[in-house]
Amino acid sequence: MNKIETFGKWVGHWFTLLVVIWAVVNYLLPQISTWVIPNTSYLLGIILFGMGLTLKGEDFAHIVKKPIPVILGTVAHYVIMPLVAWVLCLIFHLNGATAAGVILVGSCPSGTSSSVMAYLAGGDVALDVSIETLSTLLAPIALPGLLLLYAGRYVTIPTQSLFLSTIQIVLVPIILGVVIHSIFGKKIDVITRVLPLVSQTAILLIIGAVVSANHAGLFTAATAMVIPVVMLHNLSGYGLGFLFSKLIRLKDPQRKAITFEVGMQDSSLGATLAMKYFSPAAAIPSTIFSIWHNISGSILSSYWRGKAAKTADKKAADKSTKSIAAAEEQ
Secondary structure, three states, X not given: OHHHHHHHHHHHHOHHHHHXXXXXXXXXXXXXXXXXXXXXXXXXXXXXHHHHHHOOHHHHHHHHHOHHHHHHHHHHHHHHHHHHHHHHHHHOOOOHHHHHHHHHHHOOOEOOXXXXXHHHHOOOHHHHHHHHHHHHHOHHHHHHHHHHHXXXXXXXXXXXXXXXXXXXXXXXXXXXXXXXXXXXXXXXXXXXXXXXXHHHHHHHHHHHHHHHHHOOOOOOOOOOOHHHHHHHHHHHHHHHHHHHHHHOXXXXXXXXXXXXXXXXXXHHHHHHHHHHHOOHHHHHHXXXXXXXXXXXXXXXXXXXXXXXXXXXXXXXXXXXXHHHHHHHHO
């Protein structure tokens, strides 16, 4: 078990690079992941079941005890990201399945990797997890509604089917995980230790499936504009999320948490729903988002971590200088 856990940590450390490598492999050899294409919803269910297994009573208690930042962060996520996606589709003249795919990933709940980025950046992880939990629980209502509002002009939105599928794919696995955790408690600690590896493997398989399904049209003139759109979408989410958290006067750790929660999406959910209800082309924005937001999130968390370390060193140096000066005066 220790070896598996150690391997999981290694995968987590190099996950962004592994995502890029696996995407390239599936682009060159699409046949290796064709078997995954009809099974993406099950893989996503495994990821969210794992999320449910890790949730504790205090995670929900945090929402109740300090609801305002959690609610505001969740509202910011569901207002900023879909609206930015829609505006980018207008600016870049995206149409059809491609536009629907951009709006779909923008309408998804917060990404599961945001809590890792918040932790690495010195953010408020409890707030991050709370927003992630609430946004995910609201997904069956928020996602079909936002798609109908913003993407209805591009494709037909099967709102009822999306609602039911999101409940089946998102809520049922999470609730099942929470129930099992509540019943067995610490007895499942052995399982939760390997969950990061299981989730990362499932994400890689989903990415492989989407790349495999789209390999012929992944880098064409019709989809070339998706890459800059996805990058701008993610970076705008970070910027507007940070600005929003400053406007409501949150502390620095909370600002970091909300920045990641607004800017990072559950792109695996977006890819799964796109493949099921729209077309493989609609899953391309989610796939690119999955790769890019891991890269940008790692860079941003490293920047904040380095900035915090410099501030701590400066304070320590100032304290040392004052101590020396005080000693000399005596």
